[in-house]
Amino acid sequence: xxxxxxxxxxxxxxxxxxxxxxxxxxxxxxxxxxxxxxxxxxxxxxxxxxxxxxxxxxxxxxxxxxxxxxxxxxxxxxxxxxxxxxxxxxxxxxxxxxxxxxxxxxxxxxxxxxxxxxxxxxxxxxxxxxxxxxxxxxxxxxxxxxxxxxxxxxxxxxxxxxxxxxxxxxxxxxxxxxxxxxxxxxxxxxxxxxxxxxxxxxxxxxxxxxxxxxxxxxxxxxxxxxxxxxxxxxxxxxxxxxxxxxxxxxxxxxxxxxxxxxxxxxxxxxxxxxxxxxxxxxxxxxxxxxxxxxxxxxxxxxxxxxxxxxxxx
Amino acid sequence: xxxxxxxxxxxxxxxxxxxxxxxxxxxxxxxxxxxxxxxxxxxxxxxxxxxxxxxxxxxxxxxxxxxxxxxxxxxxxxxxxxxxxxxxxxxxxxxxxxxxxxxxxxxxxxxxxxxxxxxxxxxxxxxxxxxxxxxxxxxxxxxxxxxxxxxxxxxxxxxxxxxxxxxxxxxxxxxxxxxxxxxxxxxxxxxxxxxxxxxxxxxxxxxxxxxxxxxxxxxxxxxxxxxxxxxxxxxxxxxxxxxxxxxxxxxxxxxxxxxxxxxxxxxxxxxxxxxxxxxxxxxxxxxxxxxxxxxxxxxxxxxxxxxxxxxxxxxxxxxxxxxxxxx
Numbered sequence: 001x002x003x004x005x006x007x008x009x010x011x012x013x014x015x016x017x018x019x020x021x022x023x024x025x026x027x028x029x030x031x032x033x034x035x036x037x038x039x040x041x042x043x044x045x046x047x048x049x050x051x052x053x054x055x056x057x058x059x060x061x062x063x064x065x066x067x068x069x070x071x072x073x074x075x076x077x078x079x080x081x082x083x084x085x086x087x088x089x090x091x092x093x094x095x096x097x098x099x100x101x102x103x104x105x106x107x108x109x110x111x112x113x114x115x116x117x118x119x120x121x122x123x124x125x126x127x128x129x130x131x132x133x134x135x136x137x138x139x140x141x142x143x144x145x146x147x148x149x150x151x152x153x154x155x156x157x158x159x160x161x162x163x164x165x166x167x168x169x170x171x172x173x174x175x176x177x178x179x180x181x182x183x184x185x186x187x188x189x190x191x192x193x194x195x196x197x198x199x200x201x202x203x204x205x206x207x208x209x210x211x212x213x214x215x216x217x218x219x220x221x222x223x224x225x226x227x228x229x230x231x232x233x234x235x236x237x238x239x240x241x242x243x244x245x246x247x248x249x250x251x252x253x254x255x256x257x258x259x260x261x262x263x264x265x266x267x268x269x270x271x272x273x274x275x276x277x278x279x280x281x282x283x284x285x286x287x288x289x290x291x292x293x294x295x296x297x298x299x300x301x302x303x304x305x306x307x308x309x310x311x312x313x
Numbered sequence: 314x315x316x317x318x319x320x321x322x323x324x325x326x327x328x329x330x331x332x333x334x335x336x337x338x339x340x341x342x343x344x345x346x347x348x349x350x351x352x353x354x355x356x357x358x359x360x361x362x363x364x365x366x367x368x369x370x371x372x373x374x375x376x377x378x379x380x381x382x383x384x385x386x387x388x389x390x391x392x393x394x395x396x397x398x399x400x401x402x403x404x405x406x407x408x409x410x411x412x413x414x415x416x417x418x419x420x421x422x423x424x425x426x427x428x429x430x431x432x433x434x435x436x437x438x439x440x441x442x443x444x445x446x447x448x449x450x451x452x453x454x455x456x457x458x459x460x461x462x463x464x465x466x467x468x469x470x471x472x473x474x475x476x477x478x479x480x481x482x483x484x485x486x487x488x489x490x491x492x493x494x495x496x497x498x499x500x501x502x503x504x505x506x507x508x509x510x511x512x513x514x515x516x517x518x519x520x521x522x523x524x525x526x527x528x529x530x531x532x533x534x535x536x537x538x539x540x541x542x543x544x545x546x547x548x549x550x551x552x553x554x555x556x557x558x559x560x561x562x563x564x565x566x567x568x569x570x571x572x573x574x575x576x577x578x579x580x581x582x583x584x585x586x587x588x589x590x591x592x593x594x595x596x597x598x599x600x601x602x603x604x605x606x607x608x609x610x611x612x613x614x615x616x617x618x619x620x621x622x623x624x625x626x627x628x629x630x631x632x633x634x635x636x637x638x639x640x
Contacts, residue, residue, distance in 0.1 A: 009446060035446050041476070046435040046469030053439020053453075056424055057374060059446065061439075076466070080429045081436060089417045089425060090408025091636040125637055149639040 001146050002032050004171060005060060008146055009036040011051055012064030012100075013044075024161075025064075048074035048099065052082045052151075055097040060146055068101035068155070069115050082151040083126030094149040098142070102156045103194075103245070106289060111281035116246040118194075121153045122223040122255070128152045128176055129223040133197040135165035137220060140174030148176060157195040157245065179226035181233070185213035188303050189233040191256050192243040193219040196275075196294070200243050203299035214303060222252050230256065231263035238269040239306045243299055248276040270309035273302040317525075322598055323607065325367060325524050329359040329586050331611045332383045335392055338615045339399065340560045348399055350412035351565055355383035357522075357554035360585035361486050362387035364527025365454060365547075368535050369422070374440040374453040376433040377426030379414045380486075380553075384456050389421035392614055393621035404625040410636060431457060431464035434483070438470045441481035441543070452538045454482045460491030462505050471512040471546070480538035482531065483509065483546040486521060492557045493571055509546025521549030522585040525592075552580035 001008045009032075016029045016039040029037045040047045044065065051063035065071040071078070082095045105114045122129045128150055132138040138156070145152035182197060183204050192200040197218045204214040217233050219225060234240050240260045242253040257272040275294045283292055336356045342348040355362070362383035366375065369388070377384040385395055390406060398405025399413045407415050414428040424440060427433050437455030444451040461467055462485065474481050485505050489496050496503065509516025515537065519530050527549065534545035554577075559565035593599045 038442075041469075041472065043469035043473055045466045046438065046473050049432075049435020049466065049470070050439035050442050050473065053376070053424075053436030053441075054443040054446075055439070056436060057440045057443045059443045076429060076432055077435060080432055081427065085425065086639055087636045088407065088411045088415045088427075090405070090410045091639065092407065092417050093419050093425065094639040128638075 001143055001171070002028065002036060005146075007058060007060045008062065009038065009054075009059060010062045010064065011038040011040060011047060012066070013040055013042060014066050015039050015064060044070050044073035045076060049077035049081065051097055051099070052077045052085075052095060055082070055095045055151075056085065056093055060096045062098040062100055062146065064100040064102075066102050067104050067113055068117050069112050071099070071101050071117070078121070078127070078151070078153070079124050083124045086150065087126060095151045096149045097151045098145045098154050099151065100154045100156070102158055104158045105245070105282065105293065106159065108284045108286055108289065109282070110284035114282035116157075116277070118153070118155050118222060119246050119251040122252060126151065127223065128221065129155065130176060130221045131155045131157075131194040132174075132220060133160065133194050133218050135163060135167045137174050139167050140172050141176070141220065143171055144173040144176050147173065152176070155194065159195045163198070174220065177221045177224045177226060179217055179219045179221070179229040181215060181229070182218050183214065183216040185215035185237065187213045187237060188239040188241060188306060189215045189217055189237045190241045190243055190299060190303065191217045191219060191230060191233075193222055193252065194245055196243040196245050199294065199296050200299055202296040203303065206296060206300050207303055212303065212307065219256070225255070225259065227259055227263055230259055234260045234264035235267040238267050240268070240272045241275060241299065241302045241306055242272060243275045243294065245294075246276060247279050248274055249279050251276060270306045273306045275299050275302045319598055322593060325363055325528065326589055326593060326604065327607050327611065328363045328367075328387055329524060329589065330608055331392065331614060332359045332362065332386050333586055334608075334611045334615045335386065335395070335618070336382060336555070338619065339396075340555075343559050343565065350399060350401065350414070351379075351558050352399060352413045353380035353558050354553070354555040354560075355380055357580065357584065358486055358488060358551045359383055360524035360527050360589070361484065361521050361549045361551060362456070364524045365482070365484055365531040367528045368531035369452065369454065371422055373451050373535075374422050374424050374437065375456065376424055376437040376440070376454070377416070377456050378430075378433065378458060378461075379426070379428035380458065381416060381426030381456065382413070384426065385416045385418060385423050388418065388423040390416065390418040390423055392618040394418075396618045397622040397625050400622050401627060402622055402625040403628045404621070408636075409628045431461035431466050433457070434461065434470045435466055438474050438479060438481055441474065441479035442477065444480055445477065450539050452480045452482065452535050452543075454484055456484050456486060458491070459485060459487040459489065459496055459505060460499070461485070462508060463491065463499055467508070468512075471509065471514060471544075474544045475512045475514050478541060478543055480541075480543040482534050482538065483514070483544060485546070485548045486551055487548055488551050488553045490553070490557065490572065504548070506546060506548040514544050514546045516546035516548070518548040518550065521551030522583050522588065524585055524589050552583070554581065554584065
């Protein structure tokens with residue numbers, strides 16, 4: 001995008017570091033120079049606000065937060081300013097901005113380096129929130145986010161950087177607000193996002209060995225969320241498990257559960273079951289981490305729980 | 314003292330008078346409840362917006378605060394659309410979605426005012442950053458009050474702007490009060506301009522009620538910025554002749570101004586408008602009659618703006634969801 005649109009620039013901590021942003025910005029500095037690849041001091045509030053201001057005057061900035069936890073310092077420019085700006089000025093000025101946050105879970109990094117905060121942003125009117133799970137979508141959603149005229153919070157999970165996949169050359173978009181079926185099945189819908197899609201796929205393999213056909217839905221965008229595909233899948237299978245890497249209470253899993261009931265109540269044969277991280281801060285010790293982060297076993301258990309409920313409903 | 318064309322000086326006077334009469338025309342409707350949104354009047358501080366904006370071109374950017382009617386008018390915003398906005402009308406500059414604290418006129422470079430204290434400072438830095446990337450020689454101005462110096466983002470913004478030598482003027486309107494709090498109860502080190510200096514930024518403290526001094530200071534600052542020697546920090550000493558919000562209040566609709574009467578009287582003698590009028594007459598630039606005509610014209614503009622507002626419709630309730638996102 002930087003090659004085809006001069007208004008696009010990247011700003012944030014570590015963008016010229018060879019390791020900081022999971023190597024995802026490698027080579028950009030050599031190609032576009034320090035004017036458009038701007039490494040910054042540790043000033044999340046002012047730097048994010050600067051990206052918002054640049055967007056207001058017609059640039060298309062991408063501001064990166066290599067650890068999402070630090071993005072909390074930038075709540076004011078993201079929520080008070082960027083999210084509200086278009087509405088509170090009656091549509092006079094759009095904010096074409098991408099706020100890219102990386103969830104750094106695991107690795108004994110503990111409570112302040114591991115938080116998955118997507119639900120906080122998805123709560124806010126005026127923000128769009130995307131969470132790619134595949135390399136193909138990572139590129140396509142980033143391009144769609146940059147081209148969108150509104151502030152888009154783009155959330156990566158560090159664990160996804162280990163995933164390989166085909167990524168075409170050239171510009172293509174994965175549309176915002178569209179979920180995708182990663183696996184078809186008739187018995188249960190597993191609605192997942194980001195890294196939890198892989199966990200759900202592994203769980204679906206395990207379930208298939210027991211003769212259970214799980215449908216895996218990758219939400220991709222959590223706001224605006226694809227109600228249509230969720231409702232269609234839930235109506236087909238009649239059972240929904242939500243797998244989200246955030247906290248349970250008031251989280252994305254709560255929203256998807258509510259939507260399943262609002263949009264597909266008549267088809268549901270069992271209550272929605274949620275698989276999330278528990279409602280507590282991330283612990284450091286890997287012994288505790290092992291039970292903190294949900295694995296495929298937890299998803300399998302959840303599916304079996306929903307299947308055991310009201311079988312012939 | 315440099316000689317300026319008469320036309321230019323008269324324009325400064327006219328802008329200040331327009332702002333004052335516009336602000337004072339809101340007092341009665343605030344008191345009788347016709348205006349409901351919180352209104353922070355700029356009366357007494359007109360010289361700052363007027364002097365600074367006179368040094369800018371239309372393409373330059375400004376960002377404002379909760380107290381920004383003056384910035385908006387000085388940068389070229391329409392008075393009718395301003396008053397319509399304050400009354401929550403569809404014809405307001407923000408289509409009735411913003412009210413007094415959210416005013417904007419992008420076509421004149423007024424990129425928005427917002428009331429989160431210090432919240433727009435970093436946005437102004439971003440506009441300056443965009444000007445740097447595009448090399449378009451534009452300058453960005455951040456207007457903020459003394460209260461904003463209590464917020465950390467000011468210091469982050471100053472450091473970042475100084476680090477990148479961005480074309481931005483940090484214009485602090487020091488009216489000595491952060492809502493009800495006198496500045497000496499808010500700051501350990503009173504001169505705010507010291508803040509700029511500590512980031513290696515060229516910083517000045519000026520009389521904020523002297524429109525020519527403001528213009529000259531801003532003009533030099535703008536030139537420095539255009540030549541790549543920004544940013545510049547200007548602390549403008551001033552005083553609001555009205556309350557924090559509403560007519561003379563800390564809570565709109567209540568008479569709760571706690572400032573000492575003698576202090577208020579002292580600052581009334583420093584009112585920038587009569588002072589500039591005396592200057593124009595004393596230096597034989599204009600006669601009383603001519604200035605009186607300007608005041609009458611401004612009064613007519615205010616009347617028209619209120620009439621336009623009265624004739625304007627409110628937003629449709631069916632449009633409440635419009636503008637959350639740009640489609």
